[in-house]
Amino acid sequence: MSRFERWMAAPAAMVLVGLAGAVNKIINGEHALGTTAAMPWGLLIAGYVFFAAAATGAGLIASLGHFSGKPALMALERRGMFLALSLLIPGFGLIGIELGNPLNMIYILLSPNFTSGIWWMGFLYSIYLALLLIECYYSQVNPTNKNLKMVSALAVLNKIAAVCNLGAIFALAGVRLFWNGYYFPIYILVTAILSGAAALLTASYLTGKRAGLEIEPAIVEALGKIMAGCIVIAAAMTALKLYANLQAAEQPLRETAAALVSGPLAWRFWLGEVGAGMLLPLALLLIANFRAKHTFAAAVLILIGVFAMRADFIAAGQIIPQVVVEGVQHTAYHVYSATWTEWALLAGATGASVLMYAFAEYKFTLDAEAADTFADPECVADLTGRRKLTV
Numbered sequence: 001m002s003r004f005e006r007w008m009a010a011p012a013a014m015v016l017v018g019l020a021g022a023v024n025k026i027i028n029g030e031h032a033l034g035t036t037a038a039m040p041w042g043l044l045i046a047g048y049v050f051f052a053a054a055a056t057g058a059g060l061i062a063s064l065g066h067f068s069g070k071p072a073l074m075a076l077e078r079r080g081m082f083l084a085l086s087l088l089i090p091g092f093g094l095i096g097i098e099l100g101n102p103l104n105m106i107y108i109l110l111s112p113n114f115t116s117g118i119w120w121m122g123f124l125y126s127i128y129l130a131l132l133l134i135e136c137y138y139s140q141v142n143p144t145n146k147n148l149k150m151v152s153a154l155a156v157l158n159k160i161a162a163v164c165n166l167g168a169i170f171a172l173a174g175v176r177l178f179w180n181g182y183y184f185p186i187y188i189l190v191t192a193i194l195s196g197a198a199a200l201l202t203a204s205y206l207t208g209k210r211a212g213l214e215i216e217p218a219i220v221e222a223l224g225k226i227m228a229g230c231i232v233i234a235a236a237m238t239a240l241k242l243y244a245n246l247q248a249a250e251q252p253l254r255e256t257a258a259a260l261v262s263g264p265l266a267w268r269f270w271l272g273e274v275g276a277g278m279l280l281p282l283a284l285l286l287i288a289n290f291r292a293k294h295t296f297a298a299a300v301l302i303l304i305g306v307f308a309m310r311a312d313f314i315a316a317g318q319i320i321p322q323v324v325v326e327g328v329q330h331t332a333y334h335v336y337s338a339t340w341t342e343w344a345l346l347a348g349a350t351g352a353s354v355l356m357y358a359f360a361e362y363k364f365t366l367d368a369e370a371a372d373t374f375a376d377p378e379c380v381a382d383l384t385g386r387r388k389l390t391v
Contacts, residue, residue, distance in 0.1 A: 009356060011351035017349010021341045025097055034343040038334040039318045043342040044098040046310040047349060049166065051091030052125060052302040052308070053188055056163040057196020059084035059132065061226065063156045066149075077198055078139045079366045083203050086356035087130050088125070089348035094107075098347055124162035127174065131155040134367045136368060140364055163192045178245070178256040179317040187237050191306055192303070194230035197223045198302035203338040205296040207361050215292060224290035231282045238273075264333055265315055268308050277305015 010250045025032045062080025067074035096102030100240040109126060113119045131151060138148045167185035174180055204215050245257035260269045281298035288294030319333050360366065 002098055008355060011354035011358070014347045014351025016348075017344045017354065018095065018346075018351060020349060024341045025100075025345065026198075031101060032289065032339060034043055034337045034339045034342060036334070036336070038321065039315070039336040041314050041318060042336055042373055043311065043338040043346060044094050044308070046314045047346045048091050048095040048098065048366070049188075049314070050310045051087050051349060052166060053163055053310075054195040054199050054303075055084040055087035055091060056159045057192035057194065057202055058087060059128070059155065059159050059196070060193055061200060061223075063152055063159070064173035066152045070222070071218070072186075072216070072218040073108075074344050075216070075219055075367070076204070076223075078136075078364075080196075080366065081132060081139060083200060083357055084361040084368055085129075085136060086127055086353050086360065088132065088231055089306075089356065091127075093123075093352065094345060094349050117165060117172055120165050121162070124158060124165055126164050128155070130160050131158060136364075144289055146151050147180050150331060156228040160189065170313075173317070175322065176317045177250055178320075179254050183241055184313075187234065190230055190233050190237070191309060194302060197226040198229070198299040198306070201227070201295060201299040202303065203357055205292065205299075212295060217277030217290075217292070220292050220295050221290040224295045224298070226283050227295075227298065228282060228285045231278050231302075234277045235274075235282075238278075252320045253369070256316050259319050260312060260316055260331060265319065267310050272308025273312055276301045277304070277309055281305070285353055288329060297313045 006140045058080045062077050065077040068099040123264050165182035170179035171184045242257050245253040265317050284294045284298040
């Protein structure tokens, strides 16, 4: 067995576990999930938001390289596009299984409701998938095609619209006060860029290690600064959101914030979202001054932390019971526990994403070339973003 095959054994096993979960979900339906009538959205929705937002973030960073002309970002252009594709398709798989029948995704698109945020999400992300496929195709067969710049410009607008619309689906839920408002479309955009940068750094570092190469320090620093900036913004937004909710006149808002800070969601909030997603990676990035190994460790922590953010975000909006009739006694918090099927499906999506990206690295040219449309001739030597690994 080759070294590459050994590397791929773990994600392949994860895909098999995911297939077992998918079969169980198809056979047993909603009974295979831990969701209830009180908490109808669970780990699969959190997983979908994680993958879709990270795909958008990776695509936006790839677009920055496309238009900025900075070698450190230009070197990530192709890699970012293929990574986005590798994240988006498994995300679609998760939401398709959650819907009960993946064909329902097609039905929703073919029966439009222009007042539905969910329909617009499906439409915008379908357009994103199509534009990604076009970008990936031209990056391999004709990177100097004059139409590629127009496609990329449309893709940037589409990415921003898609991820903001994803946040708006929750923000427009008037009866769920924690989700309602202008906060989440902006927050998801910021954390999408954060997770996209972390995924790009992780993928570039690991594939370089496998090939005996290391990432150029300029690329590590560029992605590290993007991650650090997004962490600061996300931390400030989270602090302001919680402070405002704890002081709110509406009791459900105060109870939801309390559930995150000191209630049943507190362990995941403090350890996952704040610790792994913000404090530890920010410390690693700043103290180590964006050195490769430390930045890689920070990126891995960010991916764990951002997933905790998605899970907290989904659970917090549903955990407080809705008071339909005043005076009727109800439980303090709704209870949700993910089943093995949900964890298996999440593992399968992760494994599929790794396999798809590894195949792209193996089969296609993901390093930028001198012939690329927006390459600065003075910076051509830096475009691969790779150098021999020094021991």
